[in-house]
Structure formats: structure tokens, C-alpha cells
Amino acid sequence: MSTATPRIDWTRRHMPLLAGIRERFVETKPFDGMTIGFRIHLEPKTAVLVETLLAGGADILAIGNQGTTQFDTVEHLIDAGAVIIEKPGESKDDIRANLATIAAAKPEIVLDNGAELIVRCLEEDNHPIGATEETTSGAILLREQYQERIPFPVIVINDSPLKAIVENKHGVGESTLDEIVRTTNVMLHRKRFVMFGYGWCGRGIAMYARDRGADVTVVEIDPIKALEAAMDGFSTDTAESAAQYGQVFVTATGRGNVIPYELIEAMPDGAILANAGHVDTEIDIPTLHERAGRIESTTSVTRHDLPSGRSVFVLSDGQMVNLAVEGGRGNSIEIMDLGFMLQAMSLERIATGAADLVPGPQPVPADINDSIAVAMLASFD
Ligand SMILES: NC(=O)c1ccc[n+]([C@@H]2O[C@H](COP(=O)([O-])OP(=O)(O)OC[C@H]3O[C@@H](n4cnc5c(N)ncnc54)[C@H](O)[C@@H]3O)[C@@H](O)[C@H]2O)c1
CATH class of the missing domain: 3.40.50.1480 (Adenosylhomocysteinase-like)
Structure with missing residues (x-):
């Protein structure tokens, strides 16, 4: 056996x-x-x-x-x-x-x-x-x-609409939040949580983050989806504005360079970044490595010290957080x-x-x- x-x-x-x-x-x-x-x-x-x-x-x-x-x-x-x-x-x-x-x-x-x-x-x-x-x-x-x-x-x-609803929204929503909390061991209550993308995965992640007590803001380039996020009770904002105050930033757009290096430079000290999208280029990790180094903080969490003196923390180097963190089991x-x-x-x-x-x-x-x-x-x- x-x-x-x-x-x-x-x-x-x-x-x-x-x-x-x-x-x-x-x-x-x-x-x-x-x-x-x-x-x-x-x-x-x-x-x-x-x-x-x-x-x-x-x-x-x-x-x-x-x-x-x-x-x-x-x-x-x-x-x-x-x-x-x-x-x-x-x-x-x-x-x-x-x-x-x-x-x-x-x-x-x-x-x-x-x-x-x-x-x-x-x-x-x-x-x-x-x-x-x-x-x-x-x-x-x-x-x-x-x-x-x-x-x-x-x-x-x-x-299949079933897959979008059950897997992308609920499966990815739940497993992304589970792995962020398990990997960081950080409480999400009252954390300012910024969700990039309000598609199927983003909707779920935003919903499960709110369930865990986070204050969720949605950044979405499609105005109809941004309106939907607002109607669902979330704050909406631009990337540049949300970067100023967010504490946890999560991407799920399927697009590259959604969080460019310049946006990371504007983030508060201690910001946590994670990606749930399929491609590992949603956060500009190569530039972050080049300009802010890379120190392993704890398992699957790396610290990057920015020239400004602030530090940000990235989970699983920007790869799909619900699968790529150590011990991540996905949906x-x-x-x-x-x-x-x-x-x-x-x-x-x-x-x-x-x-x-x-x-x-x-x-x-x-x-x-x-x-x-x-x-x-x-x-x-
Ligand atoms: N982690 C997992 O287990 C898992 C599972 C299924 C899908 N995915 C991946 O998650 C990603 C998203 O999937 P989905 O089903 O939600 O797609 P979707 O097309 O429904 O949603 C993507 C959303 O991102 C928005 N967007 C695009 N660029 C943006 C930007 N620069 N800023 C803000 N919003 C932006 C789009 O307008 C769209 O609303 C894909 O890469 C998909 O392959 C991951």
C-alpha cells in the first residue's frame, strides 16, 4: 500500500x-x-x-x-x-x-x-x-x-458558471484567507484590507476577508464591477489612494503588474502583500527584489526593505498564495x-x-x- x-x-x-x-x-x-x-x-x-x-x-x-x-x-x-x-x-x-x-x-x-x-x-x-x-x-x-x-x-x-461560483468565489475566497492567516499568524480584525480585482475570485476573497473582521476596500478597473463592489457594501478606491492606507493587499486579476513597484513604495511600513491570481507577475516582485532586497522573515513570508526605510512583507514571492505557501493545499x-x-x-x-x-x-x-x-x-x- x-x-x-x-x-x-x-x-x-x-x-x-x-x-x-x-x-x-x-x-x-x-x-x-x-x-x-x-x-x-x-x-x-x-x-x-x-x-x-x-x-x-x-x-x-x-x-x-x-x-x-x-x-x-x-x-x-x-x-x-x-x-x-x-x-x-x-x-x-x-x-x-x-x-x-x-x-x-x-x-x-x-x-x-x-x-x-x-x-x-x-x-x-x-x-x-x-x-x-x-x-x-x-x-x-x-x-x-x-x-x-x-x-x-x-x-x-x-x-462553467458552477465552477465560477463554487470554486473561484467560495473555494479561492476561503482558501486564500485561510492560508494568509495561517502563514502570517496575524489577526485580520480591523485590518485595512485592499482587494485588487472584483471578478469571481476577488468577490470571494473580499467576502471572506470581511467575514474575518477586516475593513475591505476594493480596487477594480471595470466600473460595473466597482459599482457591484460598492452595492455589496465594500469601500472602493483607486490603487494610488488605497496604497496610502492599506495594511494587507491581495491581487486576483489574472493580469501582470497590477501592483507595480512605485505603488509598493507608497505603502505603509509593515504592509503585507499576496497574490491569488494564476500568474505570479501581478505584484512586481523582480523590481522589489532588485531595489529592496529579500530576507526570509518566516516560512513563506519575505521582508523587503525599501529605500524609504519602510519594509513590506510578501507571501510566497507573489505566487498563488492558497497553493504556493508551504503546506498550502488549495481549495x-x-x-x-x-x-x-x-x-x-x-x-x-x-x-x-x-x-x-x-x-x-x-x-x-x-x-x-x-x-x-x-x-x-x-x-x-
Ligand atoms: N488561486 C487559485 O486557486 C485560483 C483559482 C481559480 C482562478 N484563479 C486565478 O485568479 C485570477 C482571477 O480569476 P477570476 O475568475 O476572478 O477572473 P475574472 O476575470 O472574473 O476577474 C478579474 C477581475 O480583475 C479586474 N482587473 C483587471 N486588471 C485589474 C487591475 N489592474 N486592477 C484592478 N482590477 C483589475 C478585472 O476587471 C476583473 O473584474 C485568474 O488569474 C485565475 O486564473 C486562481
């Missing part, structure tokens, strides 16, 4: 939606005779998804996303019957070779996280009957560079149960009805969203 098995048992126990569909898959075997080329983080929550697909008759040929693979989870999955070709410590060249190996195996279906495997299949003319793509960034790549060249359906999981298991249920049902739809789907990137079919919402509500009882 792998050392990960008890952890995966614990995770499975908190994934009631996948447990439900697994029972159905055991009966219907929608993936019988099919190989799923699988590329997503390999950790206990995705392990339960892999188990579910195996129960549906799939052969799994998998690698993880770079840097996040837990190899004791891999051991567990190999025992369960999956084929995983990733080895510890692989270079970018090894990863490219692994992607090529999966594409050359001509999987009937692809599950991707970042679209690299889908692109590889396209470039080698090894077309699956359909694919799913987990992320917005992967979907943007496919839509902007390959739209006309994709002859098979690609269901974009991140386009809760139940939240990912919903995300992976979207995956399982979309993969089933491809396996059983790809011909009825249009080619190219597309949202999760509406009936799948509806049935998962019903199932999640029922799981609360």
Missing part, C-alpha cells in the same frame, strides 16, 4: 459527487475500450477522479503538471491500474517527451490542464474524439491560436469534488456522444451544470 493511500481514503470520503457517479460508471462503463490521455496535477483529489474513470472502464495514461506531482499518489494510482509515465525530477525536455509519448499513443479522449497535450495531439494529427480543458489560460490558447484547426470538441471546464476537497464532477460528466458526454457536440472549445453543456447543482445541493442534506 502506498503511503498516500490513507490520505486518498480521507479525500474520497469527502467527495460525495464523484462517489455517486462512480456507482453509475461501474454499471454503465462509458469508457470501455478507451484510453484517456490525462494531464493534470497528480495529488489525492485528482487521484479520486482517476479512480472514478478507471471504474468506468477507462485506461488511463497520465502525467502531472510540472512541479506539483505527489509521487506517493502516483504509486497509489499505479496500484489502482493507471499508467503514469512521469518520474521525479523531470526537466522541461522530459515533460515535452512525455507529452509526445501520450499523443503518440492516440488516446481516444484527452483531459488537459493548460492545453499542452491537446496542442501536441493537434500538431501530430493524432486527434482524439474529444477533450476537456480545465483552465481559462488553456482555453485562451486554443481559442486564439488553434480555433480553426480543432476538428474535435473541447469542453472548457472553467467556462477544500468538497469544492474540488464539484470541479472534478464537471470533468467526469463532460468526459462521459464525449465518450457517449462526441458526434453530437460541435468541434472546438465550448462550455460545459447546460444539462450537466444543472444536474451537478442538484447533486451538490442534495449532498448538503
Whole structure:
């Protein structure tokens, strides 16, 4: 037994939606005779998804996303019957070779996280009957560079309104606040908390920060979203003005240089900065390192001494704070149960009805969203 098995048992126990569909898959075997080329983080929550697909008759040929693979989870999955070709410590060249190996195996279906495997299949003319793509960034790549060249359906999981509400708003909101408080060990009550971005993630982070007693101000460049923040009861302000008084600054915009170095120079002594967005360029960390040095204060917290004599503190060097801080575990298991249920049902739809789907990137079919919402509500009882 792998050392990960008890952890995966614990995770499975908190994934009631996948447990439900697994029972159905055991009966219907929608993936019988099919190989799923699988590329997503390999950790206990995705392990339960892999188990579910195996129960549906799939052969799994998998690698993880770079840097996040837990190899004791891999051991567990190999025992369960999956084929995983990733080895510890692989270079970018090894990863490219692994992607090529999966594409050359001509999987009937692809599950991707970042679209690299889908692109590889396209470039080698090894077309699956359909694919799913987990992320917005992967979907943007496919839509902007390959739209006309994709002859098979690609269901974009991140386009689901359910994922936006449950994962981005509540999952990221809760886990971001959890990791900020756990990592800093600092109380948020009455702290002046500045939220950059009031999209799905920003709404959640602002809401959970308020729940913890912080005084939240929202900085948002879209006037409609800024109005929404105000109607939701938050103060709104410009970045330049909020930089003068904020004590905790968090970004979740998906854009680069949202907090440029000049803005950091204006912040009060002791300001704490963190990013929850996917890219680690939302805060201008390179200039901060260059001009204000970098001293490890405590685990995942670095101090930067500005020429003004003030210091600011950055969590996990501006990488996604809910995942990248030491011990960060991301969204809760139940939240990912919903995300992976979207995956399982979309993969089933491809396996059983790809011909009825249009080619190219597309949202999760509406009936799948509806049935998962019903199932999640029922799981609360
Ligand atoms: N940490 C996680 O676990 C996690 C999970 C899901 C998504 N994400 C990432 O979080 C980021 C945000 O996702 P989302 O779903 O909220 O996106 P979204 O598009 O709904 O919201 C982004 C918001 O940021 C605003 N914005 C853009 N530039 C700005 C600026 N300079 N100043 C202030 N506001 C600005 C936009 O107007 C928009 O309202 C993305 O990078 C996404 O990939 C992270």
C-alpha cells in the first residue's frame, strides 16, 4: 500500500459527487475500450477522479503538471491500474517527451490542464474524439491560436458558471484567507484590507476577508464591477489612494503588474502583500527584489526593505498564495469534488456522444451544470 493511500481514503470520503457517479460508471462503463490521455496535477483529489474513470472502464495514461506531482499518489494510482509515465525530477525536455509519448499513443479522449497535450495531439494529427480543458489560460490558447484547426470538441471546464461560483468565489475566497492567516499568524480584525480585482475570485476573497473582521476596500478597473463592489457594501478606491492606507493587499486579476513597484513604495511600513491570481507577475516582485532586497522573515513570508526605510512583507514571492505557501493545499476537497464532477460528466458526454457536440472549445453543456447543482445541493442534506 502506498503511503498516500490513507490520505486518498480521507479525500474520497469527502467527495460525495464523484462517489455517486462512480456507482453509475461501474454499471454503465462509458469508457470501455478507451484510453484517456490525462494531464493534470497528480495529488489525492485528482487521484479520486482517476479512480472514478478507471471504474468506468477507462485506461488511463497520465502525467502531472510540472512541479506539483505527489509521487506517493502516483504509486497509489499505479496500484489502482493507471499508467503514469512521469518520474521525479523531470526537466522541461522530459515533460515535452512525455507529452509526445501520450499523443503518440492516440488516446481516444484527452483531459488537459493548460492545453499542452491537446496542442501536441493537434500538431501530430493524432486527434482524439474529444477533450476537456480545465483552465481559462488553456482555453485562451486554443481559442486564439488553434480555433480553426480543432476538428474535435473541447469542453472548457472553467467556462462553467458552477465552477465560477463554487470554486473561484467560495473555494479561492476561503482558501486564500485561510492560508494568509495561517502563514502570517496575524489577526485580520480591523485590518485595512485592499482587494485588487472584483471578478469571481476577488468577490470571494473580499467576502471572506470581511467575514474575518477586516475593513475591505476594493480596487477594480471595470466600473460595473466597482459599482457591484460598492452595492455589496465594500469601500472602493483607486490603487494610488488605497496604497496610502492599506495594511494587507491581495491581487486576483489574472493580469501582470497590477501592483507595480512605485505603488509598493507608497505603502505603509509593515504592509503585507499576496497574490491569488494564476500568474505570479501581478505584484512586481523582480523590481522589489532588485531595489529592496529579500530576507526570509518566516516560512513563506519575505521582508523587503525599501529605500524609504519602510519594509513590506510578501507571501510566497507573489505566487498563488492558497497553493504556493508551504503546506498550502488549495481549495477544500468538497469544492474540488464539484470541479472534478464537471470533468467526469463532460468526459462521459464525449465518450457517449462526441458526434453530437460541435468541434472546438465550448462550455460545459447546460444539462450537466444543472444536474451537478442538484447533486451538490442534495449532498448538503
Ligand atoms: N488561486 C487559485 O486557486 C485560483 C483559482 C481559480 C482562478 N484563479 C486565478 O485568479 C485570477 C482571477 O480569476 P477570476 O475568475 O476572478 O477572473 P475574472 O476575470 O472574473 O476577474 C478579474 C477581475 O480583475 C479586474 N482587473 C483587471 N486588471 C485589474 C487591475 N489592474 N486592477 C484592478 N482590477 C483589475 C478585472 O476587471 C476583473 O473584474 C485568474 O488569474 C485565475 O486564473 C486562481
